[in-house]
Each structure stands twice: as structure tokens, then as C-alpha cells.
Amino acid sequence: MKEFCGTSEITGARFSIYPMSDRFVEIILSSLKEVDTSKVWMGTDDVSTCVRGRSEHVFDVVKTIFLNASKDGDHVVLNATFSNGCPGDSAGDTFMAEDSVLMNHELTKKISQEVATQFALYPLGIPGYMDVIMEQIKTVEQQGVFNGGVHYASRLDGDANKVFTALESAFEGARKSDSSHIVMTVTMSANSPTRKEGQ
């Protein structure tokens, strides 16, 4: 669908943080206060938050907000849809001029948080999308957090920083494919009281 596609390489994420707690408003607000969002465009409504900019900063900001929200031990879930190459996607383009230095790396590298994650890749516009998905599953398998497939998703378990690195490399790998529009959905759970049960 090249005729619909902008030339912008902007990446976006639409995401929400769900603290399973009566204190959810406080947890969300404080997680947003402790993140440096100076290199991304950000907008929030009553359903979700949207972050747009260079891919590395989008991942950096989403990861930081999730780690901030979960670091005190509350059961918190992140739901995010990452997107690159969405037709007509150009608002926020000025943020593409930012450099690559991650604004929250010093903060997040110190946070150790076990997470259970399910993700799915959707490379749009090409008949060979399953090949792109399989290739990126192989990429993720090399990162030490892959934990098999479930219906409609793949599972990643381990430290949140490592899981985010795996997610980002799958997304970036898929961007190099024939597909000009990559979507990736992520559900990431921290501090769940439910121990893992089999499917």
C-alpha cells in the first residue's frame, strides 16, 4: 500500500498501565512523573497514552513508565501496541531530529523486575508475513527470554530489561522486512499473585 504510506520512519506506541490496586491513580501519576519524555511526543486520553518519536526513545519511555509503576511490588500490567510505517503517520515528526541517547537508561538499568510477557508481530501489506514473524521469533530465541508459543502470541519470561531488549530487536528486525507497516502487541505482567499454570 505504498500510495498510503508516508516516508516518515516515526515509531509510535499506544499503551496503558494497569495497577491492580485501589491506589491505581497514584501509581500511574507517579510513574509518569519519574520519566524523561523530552525526546518524544506524548498524548494521554481516558483510555490510553500515545508516545511517538524515534523507535529507541519510544521503547525507552514505555519501559520506564512500566518499571516505575511496578517497582514497589504492586501487580501491574502493561498493554502496548507498537507501530511503525502507519499510513499517513506524520504528526510529531520534529522528534525524529533527536539524537539516540536514551534519557532513562541510568534509571531503568538499576531496576530488576521479573515479568511474564505475551507478544505478537503483525507485518502488514505483504503475503509473506508469516516468514517475517518466524524470522523474528528466531531472533528472540537467541536472547534467552523466549518461552514458547501460545495461541495467537509468543511468550517471554525473565528480567524486564532483557525482555524489552528482545521485543525491541524483534520489532526492529521486522522493520527491515518487505513490510512497510509493522505492528507489535505486548502484554507484560509484573508481580502477579497467580503462579504460572499450563495452558
Add this chain to the structure above:
Amino acid sequence: MKEFCGTSEITGARFSIYPMSDRFVEIILSSLKEVDTSKVWMGTDDVSTCVRGRSEHVFDVVKTIFLNASKDGDHVVLNATFSNGCPGDSAGDTFMAEDSVLMNHELTKKISQEVATQFALYPLGIPGYMDVIMEQIKTVEQQGVFNGGVHYASRLDGDANKVFTALESAFEGARKSDSSHIVMTVTMSANSPTRKEGQ
């Protein structure tokens, strides 16, 4: 990607319910207890629940669980990915032999619940996926709950039963397109204390 595709017309949803409450375990368990799942295959792990069967029963079960969880006024969010035509998708095929009578309709039709929803359609495997999306947005616009586009999603506001009808018709409409693999993501929020703000 016809060579990867099964012939099964089975629909699946991988979803989670997030009650923003200290009582989240109790709310989730009681919402699961009050739903008739006899016409679908269902499996739950520590991250999400997967329901598979005839499309109408999958929507019926997801809607009922969400309405059960939110009907007492707690702030509850549903996150769901609906899928049809996923390559290799055949487990649970026996449930395709069920009839079309909805098992939870008598329960849910009595529940009136305002929701704010963001959804996105991803018709895979075809270059013309944007045409399929645009056509289904038109379908949804006729249902009285469409509330415009946001980055990476479309917005639906109104009564949950009406919003679910709109979502189901967009999904079913997309299934009739050239794409043999349709994915739809839904984020639906009930009883949020945040009033709607502009993007």
C-alpha cells in the same frame, strides 16, 4: 499465505480483564463463574485467557466476562485480541459444530454499561489492507457509537452492548475481505474516574 492457512473458520480471542482494585482476584474469579462457556474452548494462564470457537460465541463470552466484572462499578479494563484465520489454527475445532444460540444473551442484554473503547483492525497478507480497514470503519460509523480516529486506533463510545455489536460487525465484515487472517485489538474501559480529555 494460503500455504500456511488452515481451512478452519475458528475464531479466537486472547484477552485479559484488569480491575483497578485491591479486590481484583475476587472480581476476576466471580466474573468467570457467572459466564456460560459451554460452546467455546477456553484456557487461562498467568497473563491472559484464550477463548476459541464460533465467532459469535467468542464475542458473547468475552463481552459477558467484561460486563460481569464491571457491573458493580469498579474501574475495569478489557484488553482483547480477536483473530480469525491464523495459520495452523485448528485446536478446538470440535466447538465449530455448536449451534448459534448465544448462551449469555439473556444475562448481558439486561446490563447497561457505558464504555470508552479504542480498537484497531489488522487484515494480514494483502497489500490492500487499508481499503479493508476503511470499509469497516464505514460499517462501524453506521452503528451510532463511532467517535473518531486517534493515532493507531479508532474510538467507540457508548453502551457496551452496542459497542460490542459494532466491533463484531467490523470483524465479521473484514473476514469477508481478501484477507484470510484478520486480527482486531480492543481496549475497553468502564467506570474510569478520568473524564475524557482531548488527545
